[in-house]
Amino acid sequence: MKLIVFLLFASMFGPLHAASFGKGDPSEGKALHDKSCVACHDSSVYSRPDRKIKSASQLAARISGCNANTGANWFPSDEENVGAYLNHSFYHFK
């Protein structure tokens, strides 16, 4: 029971914790990204001058939303890896 409650909370707050992307693996994230995320936009959307994402938590939220929208079925750890990849390669949030 305690485990279930913990997992519920972990999944609710996972994206917030992942906002630093510190534990993510960028190369793992690149592989996931290149498989599921380039159907609609290539990587230039992340570096365009008027890009929308302004913070690590916005990035985490967008990755979660896109994950849900595209049905990629990523685990929170996958989202963290993709966050690490995008942040490392494009956004450079602290």
Ligand code: HEC
């Ligand atoms: C069904 C089409 C589609 C797919 C598939 C898709 N995206 Fe997107 N994404 C968009 C569109 C459209 C925009 C631009 C929205 C805008 O201009 O506000 C966007 C924008 C973004 C941005 C914000 C770029 C910025 O302005 O800083 C991020 C981050 C992002 N996508 C991540 C992902 C990730 C991660 C995946 C893979 C799970 C993914 N996208 C898959 C359609 C898609």
